Amino acid sequence: MKHTFLALAISLACGSALAAAAADNTAFIAARQQFAAASGGDASARDAAIEAFEKLSAGQPGNPVYLAYQGAGIAMRGRDAMMPWDKMKYAEKGADMVQKAVTLLAPEHDSLLVDGAPASILTRMVAANTLLALPDFMHRRADGKRALQGALESQVLAQAPAPLRASVFAAAARVASEEKRNADEIGYLRQAVATQAGTPQVAKAAARLKELGQ
Incomplete structure (x- = not known):
């Protein structure tokens, strides 16, 4: 009992x-x-x-x-x-x-x-x-950059939902663009698109890649 x-x-x-x-x-x-x-x-x-x-x-x-x-x-x-x-x-x-x-x-x-x-x-x-x-x-x-870098380097980023991963890579691409780091921007944009999240951020990343001739 x-x-x-x-x-x-x-x-x-x-x-x-x-x-x-x-x-x-x-x-x-x-x-x-x-x-x-x-x-x-x-x-x-x-x-x-x-x-x-x-x-x-x-x-x-x-x-x-x-x-x-x-x-x-x-x-x-x-x-x-x-x-x-x-x-x-x-x-x-x-x-x-x-x-x-x-x-x-x-x-x-x-x-x-x-x-x-x-x-x-x-x-x-x-x-x-x-x-x-x-x-x-x-x-x-x-x-802000330290917080973003912490997200990029997180061991659990790969397990995060696709929209969140896309937002991380899109933010990193924006920072790279502002700092004229073209190769880094392209790399992050590609990672954002690769998430296949179907969000506006991914659409913008794809458009930006096309704009950059990628």
């Missing part, structure tokens, strides 16, 4: 954990959709995304993905602000948050999956995209 109760308790605990994980994943997907809309300039979606990721981060303070997205949303608030001092305030706050998220990364985040993607790579890519988009006078480019 004791073993039966123990087995039941374990089963209920596992069921609760799985239900909580499923709920978090659903909330993450919804928040990321809001974030994507915010990236296109939707201010209401931006604020909704920030609030959603703040709640997710409060529920799982050790999950760097949620903190990174929250910081990226706040940096967007700086992008959209009217006053120069507000632009700087929000951009700096958001940048600090995404950099903090990167510092929280540990080996276990390679195996922690968020919507099927390694948390380590997701965190680094949110950080890279945020920091590399900031003006040069904010001196965040080097940190």
Whole structure:
């Protein structure tokens, strides 16, 4: 009888954990959709995304993905602000948050999956995209490049979903293009296309290769 109760308790605990994980994943997907809309300039979606990721981060303070997205949303608030001092305030706050998220990364985040993607790579890519988009006078480019390089060198990159791998290679190609490293740009573009992710980034990579005569 004791073993039966123990087995039941374990089963209920596992069921609760799985239900909580499923709920978090659903909330993450919804928040990321809001974030994507915010990236296109939707201010209401931006604020909704920030609030959603703040709640997710409060529920799982050790999950760097949620903190990174929250910081990226706040940096967007700086992008959209009217006053120069507000632009700087929000951009700096958001940048600090995404950099903090990167510092929280540990080996276990390679195996922690968020919507099927390694948390380590997701965190680094949110950080890279945020920091590399900031003006040069904010001196965040080097940190953005480090985050991107960490994603490129990750041992779990090959296991990441194709759209995420494509975004890593596309970002690396953009940096190489900005730095006039033509051979590197072509190499990363080819890797992006090879993912066959079927995303706009892959289509743009293919078009850019054609533009470069490849």
